[in-house]
Each structure stands twice: as structure tokens, then as C-alpha cells.
Amino acid sequence: MLANLSLRLRIFLFFCLIALGSVTVLLISLYMGLQRTADVGVAGGFTFAAILASFGLLALSAGIWLLFDENVAKPIEKVAALMRVRAHSDADTDIDPELARYLGDLAPAAAGLADRAGSAAQDLAANLADHTAQLAAERDQLTALLTDIPVAMTVLSADLNIVLYDGQSADLLARIAQPRLNAPLTDYFEPEVLDQARAQVNRTGLPVQCVLTSLHGGLSCPALMRPLDGAPGYLLSFEETETTLSTEQPRPLVYDFNLLDTAGQARTEDTPLSELTYAVFDTETTGLLPHKDDIVQIGALRMVRGRIVEGEAFDTLVDPQRPIPTTSSAVHGITDAMVAGAPDVVEAARGFHGFASGAVLVAHNAPFDLAFLRRQAEACGVEWDHPVLDTVLLSAVLFGASETHTLDAICDRLGIVIEDRDRHTALGDARATAQVLACMIPMLEARGVRTFGEVVTETKKHGRLLQDLN
Structure with missing residues (x-):
């Protein structure tokens, strides 16, 4: 029945509920206080009534806030996030009217706007396709000539x-x-x-x-x-x-x-996200305990000015110099035979450190991967003092802490497809994370979060998420 009411009427009913509930709590408190005046006196009865009313009003406020949060605040946040996804990515995720069934015409109106924007984007993409193909052909000719x-x-x-x-x-x-x-x-x-x-x-x-x-x-x-x-x-x-x-x-x-237009080197904190250089990476390990398990694979890609640089990749197996548990091999598919003769962690980590020089490190649940690398920092003779971004926290900033923030869930939300053969490989997961970051940068900028310093400030509000993960 409530789903058929207008949004203004529903909000009016919320206020009516607050008023009615408050009056009811006060009347009940006064009545019970009056019943106690015979035993504790008038002052004691009124004191009891005041205490009871205070607790009652607090409980009423909490209950109404939960209703408002569940039926108004969270749906608005989710609709806004989905619209942002549709506006700044190739995802064609539908905005489910059931998601915001108590928000009147908001969800259908948002869906209509998103569909129109998507159609316009498709038309623009079609118009650009011919020009892109021509530029690609010219680039291939130039490449062949220079070769x-x-x-x-x-x-x-x-x-x-x-x-x-x-x-x-x-x-x-x-x-x-x-x-x-x-x-x-x-x-x-x-x-x-x-x-x-x-x-x-x-x-x-x-x-x-x-x-x-x-x-x-x-x-x-x-x-x-x-x-x-x-x-x-x-x-x-x-x-x-x-x-x-x-x-x-x-x-x-x-x-x-x-x-060529980059004038000097601004502080990383003041640099727009779209102008930074990123090294997006992932590791596969013998287990989930950074203080005792070891790395068996490192994969990374570089991003410059918001796009993945094809051809610039770091991908190496790592010999942990210990048997790989079969339970871990079942996840990432890396066996003892595959890492035989591969570089040890010191050589591999040094190579990746050079690959990531001058870049912002990006990972999904970065503290986990960095803990393995930092444990070997002294042996490698390097310091992992790079600026760091975590796509778990970026997802929380964009979609709210109550959403699911696994890499698979974020990719589904953004319309990013991870091939089965690439999932749970270091380079495959790094590529998925890089694609996620490429989608998130314009979404963050649309929210007014434009520089590295601003995004760090926002992600600190969700630091508890990483504590729970690790």
C-alpha cells in the first residue's frame, strides 16, 4: 500500500509518526509517573516520568531512523551510485524500481535519464568508431615504418x-x-x-x-x-x-x-587523479598470513593519465623456496613444478619495485599484498614508501560501506568481465583492478574528489573495512 503513495506523503507520514510516537511516549511516561507518586511523592513521580520519557524518545528516534535509513537514505544512495556507474562506465546495469519502491517516481525517472544518457553515449561511440579505426591504421603504418x-x-x-x-x-x-x-x-x-x-x-x-x-x-x-x-x-x-x-x-x-603539457612535478597530494601514474598490482601467495606465508606470483600493469598502458606489464612467478600447499594451488593454480627455477622473492620484488618507481601503488585490499612485500624489504634493499590507493576503499567511497566490496562484486557493478582463465592469477586480477580504477576515477571526479589528497581523506573514513578484511 505504501508503495502507491507519493514521496511527499510518505515523508509527511514519517513526521506524523514522530509526533504521534512522541506524544504517546510522553503520555505513558506521565501516567506511570503519576502511579508512583503515592509511593515516592510528586517530585519522585515526575523524575521517574522524565527518565522513562527520555529513554522512550531515544528508542523511538532510533526506530524511526532505522526505518528512514532502510527505506529512504540507503535507496537514494544506491540509486545515485548506479546512476554514476551508468554515466561513467560501459556498464548497462538497470536501476531496479523495487530498489527504491518507497521513493515515488525517483527510480523510474533516474532509470529513464540513465537510459537516455546511455543511448547518447552509444551514438557518440558509434560516431567516434570510424575516426578511431582510422587513427589506429595510421598508427600501425607509422609503427611499421619506424620498425x-x-x-x-x-x-x-x-x-x-x-x-x-x-x-x-x-x-x-x-x-x-x-x-x-x-x-x-x-x-x-x-x-x-x-x-x-x-x-x-x-x-x-x-x-x-x-x-x-x-x-x-x-x-x-x-x-x-x-x-x-x-x-x-x-x-x-x-x-x-x-x-x-x-x-x-x-x-x-x-x-x-x-x-608534453605537464609543467613541473606537483606534489602527489595536489595532483589530479587523472594525471597520476599508477602501478596496479596483485600477488598470489602460499597462504593468507603475511608473517609466515610467501609470494608465488607478482603481476602488475601501469596506468598513465587514467588509461592502461598496453605493453607495460610485470608478470613473474616466484619461487617461495618451500612447498606450496595444495589448498593454495587449488585457488591460483600455481604448483611447485611451475615455480621451480623462477626468481626468488628478493629478485622478483626488486624487479617490481623498479617497475613501480615513481608511481602510485594500487591494489584490491592493498595492506594484504604490501605486508608480504614489506616483510622482504630489508632483504631486497628497497623501501615500499610509494603513495597507495586501495580499490576496496574507493568502492566504499562511491557505493557506500554497506555494499559488498569484493573484486568480483565491483566488477559486476561496473560491467567489467574477468575471464575465468585470468581470475586468481596475479596479472589477471591486476588487470581487473586497473579497469576498476579507470572507471572509478571519473566517478570520483564527478563527486568532487579530484586530487590524490582529497581521495585519501575520503578513504580514511572507511579504514575499518580493511581492518575487518585483514
């Missing part, structure tokens, strides 16, 4: 961060450390020569020859640095090297020219 040129080329920002690298550069940089978009070139080569070449280019505006030496020695590369036309930054071409560059297998260009 045939036995010279490695890299575009750098004014701060000497990597904006673009081709397949040849990827081969070259990989001999020093894993190629990473938006990573400082000083992570690969001695900074002194780079700084001198940059200063000379800035002073003369002409190309400058230099010889770059890898940080740990062992590789010297003659290079030519020249200024970019019409943009702040540099084109660096590596010429003959001590090793032969492979031109047999074409590799896609990796680039983001928006990085």
Missing part, C-alpha cells in the same frame, strides 16, 4: 620524462630497466650528460650529439638530442650502439603526447 628504421627514437618532455618510445627504444631501454611511459630518462642513463645536452639544446636551439651511459655501466649509446617543433620537449634518437637493435618483430608505439 624498419634501425634507429631508436624517444620523445621526452621538458623534464626528460618519456612521452613516446618506439619498438627500437623499447629493446634498448629493456637492457637497462623495463621501459615505462612517463618515467624519467635518468632512471636509465647517467643524468649529468643528459642535463648538459638539454642545457645546450635550450641555449642554441640546435641538435646536440652526446654519449649516454647506463646507470649501472655496461652500455654506452651515442645519441642525438634535438628540440621538438612547436612543443616543449625533445626528440632523442639513439644511433649505433654496442648491441644490435632488433628490427624483425614490430612493436607498437607507446605514447601519450599529453605528457
